[in-house]
Amino acid sequence: MVQEMSVLASAVDFLIPAGGSAKAMMAAVLLGAGCGLLGCFVVLRRVALMGDAVSHAVLPGVVAGLIYSSERSPGVIFVFAATAGLLGAGLVRLMMMSTRLKSDAALGIVLATFFAFGIMWQSRNQQDTVGVMNFLFGNVGSIDASDLRMMLMTTLVLVVTMFFLRRPLLVMSFDEGFSRGLGYPVKLLNGVFYFLLTFSVVVALQAVGVVLVSAMLITPAAAAYLLTDRFDRMLLLSVLFGVLSGLAGGVVSAEVNGLPTGPVIALSATALFAGVYLVAPRHGVLSKAWRTFRRRMRVRRENTLKAIYQIHEGEGFVHEEVSVLMLARKRGQTEDAVRRDCKALLSRGFIDMAEDGVSLHLSRLGWKRAMEIVRNHRLWELYLTNEADYAEDHVHEDAEKIEHILEPGTVRQLEQHLDFPELDPHGKPIPQPRHLVAQPLLTR
């Protein structure tokens, strides 16, 4: 056992780079991975404030570690810090169980008390605790080989435990009562969770600092949560974002003089979050706006097609061409605006323009789409009057919207339901795009 441990230790040593900046990078990657993993559960279980409380609660432990280990041994600091963090978490739970205080109040009390105590203790022992600023605000540069060894081993424990326990932890976070029914040792799992949480906080401490650790727990996981509806993907993305912001923060604070690491890492995470917030495919603000824009343009094109069809219909389908002027009058728009719409239709192959640019005619594709839209509109009007008992003059508005979103399957259902109607409620014929080929005028 001892032998295995020393083998592991030497393997770990082998992984530790010599250069100062390489060390900083590695530290950033480790803390990003650990916080990213744990952060997913922190966000999903809505215990974000718990991360904050634990990170502040470790301060007295750090101070104790600095005072009681003369050569600033990372192992000793780790043990003291983790103990203090767990003590804090335990006190929170105790308060919640024995009073009717909810978690936020209990967390607030514990956080402030531990932090205040740590600061006071530190200021009474200034000589022994010179390095404490590194822990308060984070300094990747202060991480040496032995610190890094500690970080590496802890992160390893964290990742392995998470890998094996992610399923039970997930079920428990989703539905604690049910997981009890499954026979899961819920108390134990909760204990393990807070252990790991404390570990990840302590790992990140020296690089990010007590005050900002919770940012690393929350921000990358929150960004991942916006991106996906799958838990495994959320874990991966969150780790990725954690590592990226760690790296970005490490690089920037090493390049620019006088920039502390912790804030830069936290802000990098925020920048990533902001990026995701704006462009996430489903929940992102910009992507939503983009989708709305695209839809509006499509509706516009389809309305132009429909107008062309209606002009033809009004003339009894005798002419092949429609002039831009007529179209402008029908659409109630300026000629320029209609020309712009025509350009969009042209580029998609719905129409052909005459050389002089004054008239246009529908291509086969254009006929088909135009007929579909008109059919959808009239089918829907019929459906509303027949089935939903709408008055005849109430249905047009609704059909104007629905015509653009009816899918082929729904159309077929409607047709069947209405027994393949030929006329709409206003007596106009419902076009049949299926019969496009059979209509002499349109076969060209």
Added chain:
Amino acid sequence: MSDEQQPALETHDLTVTYHKRPALYGIDVAVPAGSLVGVVGPNGAGKSSFIKAVMGVVPSSGGWVKVFGKPLRENLHRVGYVPQRESVDWDFPVTVMDVALMGTYGGLGLFRGPGKAEKRRASEALEKVGMLPYSNRQIGNLSGGQQQRVFLARALAQDSDLYLMDEPFVGVDAATEAAIVTLLREMRERGKTVIVVHHDLQSAGEYFDRLLLLNMRLVAFGEVKDVYTPELLQKTYGGRLTILSEVADRAAKL
């Protein structure tokens, strides 16, 4: 199969207290195996507390629970639990299939992941409640009735002998309600015991074989024809039990 003679669920003097305020006093029941039981009572009667105490989700402050003749802990794998729908966060990043699969985790221990057999069981359970076509949906994109059916599928995937369900009919439309009732009867035909917290007194009389009338204490337990009587219902719903709740309030201040 001495099992058949054992009551599916037996409680003795089961008591629940929240912060020293008693919510449920000394419940004694023995539910025979293979019955479909409705738990009814007014709001705050302790119906959810009863189910939770049986499951050990809230600690009981007295009494014991036996399932098929053994302490719950030993027979936990034979019990399926359907919590109230509001008890979970439906924005959670899991799919319908993920939730149904959770039902199979009980037999897997902490570390083993679900394999083919588990996936099949989950699919079958989803099929039974008509949710298989939605299996890749995130659970937040479902209607209330669909969410309830996912919860049922998860319980079915557990393949238990005793089921405890907390208000499975809340927020579902009449068609879904009928489908669930059919499902419950089917389960009973296959020898399962199902205990359902139910809000609607009207339908309780027709849905269940037996009723458990609850109002902070056990008012009555028995076959519908024996306990669905005006006197007993009046006793269950007729006003607060003033003395009982006064004493409970006083106990809370001790």
